[in-house]
Amino acid sequence: xxxxxxxxELPVSILTILAMGAAVGFLSGMFGIGGGFLMTxxxxxxxxPPAVAVGTQATQIVASSxxxxxxxxxxxxxxxxxxxxxxxxxxxxxxxGIYIFKLLSNxxxxxLAISVVYVLFLGVIGAMMMVExxxxxxxxxxxxxxKKRSGHHSWIHGLPLKMRFRRSKLYISVIPPILIxxxxxxxxxIMGVGxxxxxxxxxxxxxxxxxxxxxxxxxxxxVFVAALTGVMHAVENQAVDIVLAFxxxxxxxxxxxxxxxAAEKMPAEQLRALxxxxxxxxxxxxxxxxxxxxxxLYSVTEVQxxx
Amino acid sequence: xRWGTALSLFLLACTITxxxxxxxxxxxxxxxxxxxxxxxxxxxxxLFGAVEARTxxxxxxxxxxxxxxxGPVRPMTVRKKEPVGGIWVNHDSVTYPSVxxxxxxxxxxxxxxxxxxxxxxxxxxxxxxISPGTPIAESIDGNIQILPPEEExxxxxxxxxxxxxxxxxxxxxGGVTFLGQTLFRATVDIPANVxxxxxxxxxxxxxxxxxIDTISSPLYIDxxxxxxxxxxxxxxxxxxxxxxxxxxxxxxGWLASAIMGRR
Numbered sequence: 001x002x003x004x005x006x007x008x009e010l011p012v013s014i015l016t017i018l019a020m021g022a023a024v025g026f027l028s029g030m031f032g033i034g035g036g037f038l039m040t041x042x043x044x045x046x047x048x049p050p051a052v053a054v055g056t057q058a059t060q061i062v063a064s065s066x067x068x069x070x071x072x073x074x075x076x077x078x079x080x081x082x083x084x085x086x087x088x089x090x091x092x093x094x095x096x097g098i099y100i101f102k103l104l105s106n107x108x109x110x111x112l113a114i115s116v117v118y119v120l121f122l123g124v125i126g127a128m129m130m131v132e133x134x135x136x137x138x139x140x141x142x143x144x145x146x147k148k149r150s151g152h153h154s155w156i157h158g159l160p161l162k163m164r165f166r167r168s169k170l171y172i173s174v175i176p177p178i179l180i181x182x183x184x185x186x187x188x189x190i191m192g193v194g195x196x197x198x199x200x201x202x203x204x205x206x207x208x209x210x211x212x213x214x215x216x217x218x219x220x221x222x223v224f225v226a227a228l229t230g231v232m233h234a235v236e237n238q239a240v241d242i243v244l245a246f247x248x249x250x251x252x253x254x255x256x257x258x259x260x261x262a263a264e265k266m267p268a269e270q271l272r273a274l275x276x277x278x279x280x281x282x283x284x285x286x287x288x289x290x291x292x293x294x295x296x297l298y299s300v301t302e303v304q305x306x307x
Numbered sequence: 308x309r310w311g312t313a314l315s316l317f318l319l320a321c322t323i324t325x326x327x328x329x330x331x332x333x334x335x336x337x338x339x340x341x342x343x344x345x346x347x348x349x350x351x352x353x354l355f356g357a358v359e360a361r362t363x364x365x366x367x368x369x370x371x372x373x374x375x376x377x378g379p380v381r382p383m384t385v386r387k388k389e390p391v392g393g394i395w396v397n398h399d400s401v402t403y404p405s406v407x408x409x410x411x412x413x414x415x416x417x418x419x420x421x422x423x424x425x426x427x428x429x430x431x432x433x434x435x436x437i438s439p440g441t442p443i444a445e446s447i448d449g450n451i452q453i454l455p456p457e458e459e460x461x462x463x464x465x466x467x468x469x470x471x472x473x474x475x476x477x478x479x480x481g482g483v484t485f486l487g488q489t490l491f492r493a494t495v496d497i498p499a500n501v502x503x504x505x506x507x508x509x510x511x512x513x514x515x516x517x518x519i520d521t522i523s524s525p526l527y528i529d530x531x532x533x534x535x536x537x538x539x540x541x542x543x544x545x546x547x548x549x550x551x552x553x554x555x556x557x558x559x560g561w562l563a564s565a566i567m568g569r570r
Contacts, residue, residue, distance in 0.1 A: 002346065002499075003345050003346070004344065004345050004346065004348070006345075006530060006534040006535075006537040006538045006541075007537070007538065007541055009502075009503075010499060010500050011347060011348045011349075011499045059553055059556040062553050062560065063556040063559045063560040063563070064560060065560070066556075066557045066559075066560025066561055067560040067561075067564045067567070070560070070564040071564060071567075108384065108386050108397045108400060109396070109397060111397075112396055112397065116394075223557070227553045227557070230549060230552060230553045230556070231553055232549070233549070234545050234546070234548050234552060235545040235546050235549055236545075238541050240548070240549060240552050242537055242541075242548075242551075242552050242555070243345070243537065245552060245555075245556060246555070249556060249559045249560075250559075253563040256563075290394045290395060291393055291394060291395070293390075293395065294388055294395055296468070296469070296472075297387050297389075297465075298385050298387050298388075298461075298465030298466070298468075299385070299386050299388070299397070299469070300383055300385050300386075300465070300466050300469040300470070301386070302381060302382070302383055302408075303381070303382040303384050
């Protein structure tokens with residue numbers, strides 16, 4: 001059964017979109033990630049224009065991160081103060097991301113930019129996670145405990161504008177969280193992702209936040225950054241397809257339920273290794289496309305009428 | 308007074324001589340409006356007509372019909388990829404100011420044998436004879452450059468190739484069929500990815516390779532119903548649209564967690 005998407009201006013199969021939403025939702029429930037980095041390339045691969053894929057994905061991220069944030073709210077595992085500071089940076093980042101996105105589409109380099117950023121981040125983060133989880137699995141088998149990171153006093157503590165974050169038990173400068181928020185916000189607007197896969201490692205390794213508040217705080221921040229990104233993509237590029245978003249959300253919500261259940265049956269290290277493999281695989285696939293000669297050297301785009 | 312008499316005499320002369328000179332076309336379309344609704348997956352239009360022979364006893368020899376359905380024109384950019392440091396990057400680009408978003412041509416016989424190439428070119432009949440306006444070539448850094456003609460032609464050919472691949476440009480030699488001596492019909496595919504806007508269906512009647520009559524009818528393709536409502540809101544009220552989209556998504560997220568929590 002086909003449905004015509006009013007903004008993307010092409011018909012898609014309802015079942016395909018629902019299945020994609022469910023599959024990505026399953027993985028996102030399983031690994032506790034937003035899944036944007038999986039969905040955006042899939043949508044582009046289906047023929048949805050990159051701007052529509054990214055803009056629509058932002059609204060679907062709002063839905064999944066609201067669910068996530070509410071679950072963590074119930075467990076009281078959100079650091080609102082830290083979330084607010086990250087959010088401040090994130091909002092600014094989202095706005096500049098939208099601007100960069102528009103600039104790149106006008107000069108015809110947006111597809112390339114999206115691919116390069118994806119390859120870079122999926123590659124680096126996938127490789128880091130893979131190394132770490134393999135070490136953890138080995139350590140667990142060998143009975144040795146993995147090395148604890150030392151050096152609690154890093155360069156971060158030398159920065160001014162310190163603030164106390166009670167929930168995270170931290171007294172640090174607001175500059176690093178604002179910069180991290182800004183960086184992730186920019187990427188989120190360009191890549192159509194929530195950015196959890198960058199935000200969470202950054203919170204753990206750079207800000208040294210306790211692990212139990214990291215995921216909740218990241219969800220809290222992503223809700224609002226993704227909401228702003230979605231609204232801005234609608235205003236600036238008219239690129240949010242509400243019909244597509246609706247189908248993706250339905251599929252995603254159903255898939256996530258089963259994903260969460262599946263995750264309960266698997267050990268955490270192996271789950272992480274699996275996610276790392278997935279990230280690397282997508283990164284390699286996109287990277288291969290960048291370097292292999294295209295089928296047709298020429299591509300045609302309609303010129304966007306300037307407002 | 309004298310001028311008026313002269314004019315009416317001239318008009319009278321015309322009405323007498325015109326029918327004797329040429330045959331005439333009568334055509335109609337199966338639809339003048341195509342609505343794109345949520346179940347739109349492409350459609351077909353049927354064009355039918357008749358040749359009214361005004362010269363008694365004239366025979367329908369070497370009589371040809373060409374049907375051209377053309378979509379709204381818009382500026383389009385063709386970009387060429389080149390390897391830069393091992394990565395394929397969009398490099399040079401050429402922008403054409405008025406490219407039809409759709410171009411279908413059907414004829415009773417292949418175009419080459421229907422009319423001499425000069426005639427087709429002069430009347431802009433055929434995909435090769437589309438005139439897209441003065442192209443502007445740009446290099447990767449956005450500076451306007453002048454491309455050698457053969458390179459520029461490669462860009463134009465690439466545009467046609469791309470449009471053909473998307474099913475937006477096509478020719479159907481033999482796509483117009485005569486039913487007997489005077490009646491003819493043609494069906495033209497409208498794929499799902501057509502641009503919306505005002506189309507024209509133009510019918511040419513040719514005899515011995517010369518156009519003797521032309522008729523043109525408008526065809527309007529537009530979104531209808533919910534599709535139209537969503538599209539219009541997204542363009543006329545983007546802020547409200549964005550807010551609604553985000554709020555609906557947030558509500559869906561809340562609903563999901565409410566259902567999950569109850570279990």
